[in-house]
Amino acid sequence: MGGLLVIVLCVLVLVIGGSLGLDGAARRSLEEIGICATSVITRGYKCQEIHVTTKDGYILNMQRIPEGRVPSPSGGGKKIRQPVLLQHGVLVDGMTWLLNPPEQNLPMILADQGFDVWIVNTRGTRFSRRHVSLDPVQPAFWNWSWDELMAYDLPAVFDYVYTHTGQKINYVGHSLGTLIALASFSEGSQVDKLKSAALLSPIAHLSYMNTALVVLAAKYFVGEITTAFFGLAEFNPKGKPVSDFLKILCTNPGVDCFDLLSELTGKNCCLNASTVDLFLKNEPQSTSTKNLVHLSQMIRDRVIAKYNYGRPDYNLMHYGNFFPPVYNISNIPHDLPLFISYGGKDALSDVRDVQELLDSFKYHDGDKLSVQYIKDYAHADFIMGIDAKDVVYNQVVALFKR
Structure with missing residues (x-):
């Protein structure tokens, strides 16, 4: 659900009218050039474009920011920098971490604080639409849900970073990026390579998600109407079938499509209008229809299951x-250092659902679990909030430095 704020914004574009996005040529140019050249190097940072192949054949794109704008003095030897891996949510890509200025976005703050930063782009998003044998036009390319993101994507990027740095990894997940991490760690996967984890606006239990539009969409997705309506394996928010689907949802009583951002994510307190505009120029991204069906099953069945x-x-x-x-x-190792930050106005990561998640950590070592509640924060504030550095990111940095 992480990037479900994208549904809100793409509905603004597709349903209410206008197109604030990049034109086709500009979008293709960005995809050819990459995130490093367009959004990192131009701000004075070193950056590498990296490709990693999963065991089921998907070729994932990552960006590595190995150091800050002003590298620390060597002190007679090369400084060893702790690796940090950042995982975005659904329907967005790694660009969402970089929309704010360097002093406000988490990857560059971490790089300037002396960390070796790695940004993941999940399969199906614009920079990770390759496979060793499949093509995105084939339905088989989209035959996956977040189970596969947990079982294949996460191990592939963890193994790559661990192999190339020789160090245990600090992990940051937002929204769906928290769900795949929680599921993975609960099965004992990646914990041998993991140093600590920061989970922002965590998605796990979805029992109390009560936004009318999301609940209504979930009912559609868990029914046979999903296949009949779309007939597509790829859920492309910029495509006509999805636009038509969202228009239908907006005709239902109780759905307020005139305030879509608040309708789906909760009332975000701290977004800059220029950042939201930049967001609209870069997002949303495709995911598999099966992935959204899986998330909808969690809302319906009230359980975290495959x-x-x-x-x-x-x-x-x-x-x-x-x-x-x-x-x-609750199977997650009790001595794993964790930082969990959630918001009081978050409609996707409801306070009651987060409290149920926290109950799973009641036996966690007391000095290994830090929990932050931010009364005025909603879902998008954690990645685009203008004050997120002072409110959230400084605590993330402190955890990783400990």
Whole structure:
């Protein structure tokens, strides 16, 4: 659900009218040049474009910012910089971390604080639309949900960063980036390579998500109407089928499409209009329809579980059981340093759902768990808030430096 704020903004573009996005030529140019050249090097930072192949064949794009604008003195030897891996949410890509100025965005703050920063772009987004044998026009390319992001994408990038730095990794996830991390760590995956984790606006339990538009969309996605309506494996927010779908949702009573940002993410307190405009020029990104169905199942079933294939015999074939296995978050190692930050106005990461998540950590080592509650923050404030540095990021930096 992480980038579900994108649905709000893309609805503003697609449903209410106007196009604030880049034109086709500019968008293609950006995809050819890459994030480093357009958004990092121009601000005075070194940056490398990197490609990593998952075990199921997806070629993921990453950016590495190895140091800050003013490298620290060597002191007679090369400074060892701790690696930090940043994972975005759904329907957006790694660019969302970089929309604010260097003094306000998390990757550059971390680089200036002496960290080796790695930004992930999830499969299906504009910079990660390659596969060793499949093409995005093929439905098979989109046959995945966040289960596969947890099982394939996360291990691939963790292994790459760990191999190339020789150090355990500090992890930052926002929204869906928190869900795949929680699921992975609960199964003991990546914890041997993990130093600490910061989870911003965490998505895990979705029982109390009560925005009318999201709940209504979830009902569509878990029904057969999903396949019948779209007939597409790729959920492309910029495409006509999705635009038509959102128009239908907006005709339902109780759905306020005149204040869509608040309708879906909660009332964000601290967004800069120019940053939102830049956001609209770069996002939203595609994901698989199956991924949104999986997230909708979590809202319907009120459980953190693997993808439900809808028929007991199909589940039996995939899992050896009639029901999908449940992710037990309480299995996360109790001595893993964690920082969890959530907002009082967040409609996607509801306070009550976060409290249920925190209950999974009741036996966590007391000195290894830090929890921050920000009364006025909503979902987008954690990645685009103009005061996020002072409110959230300074605590993230402090955790990683400890």
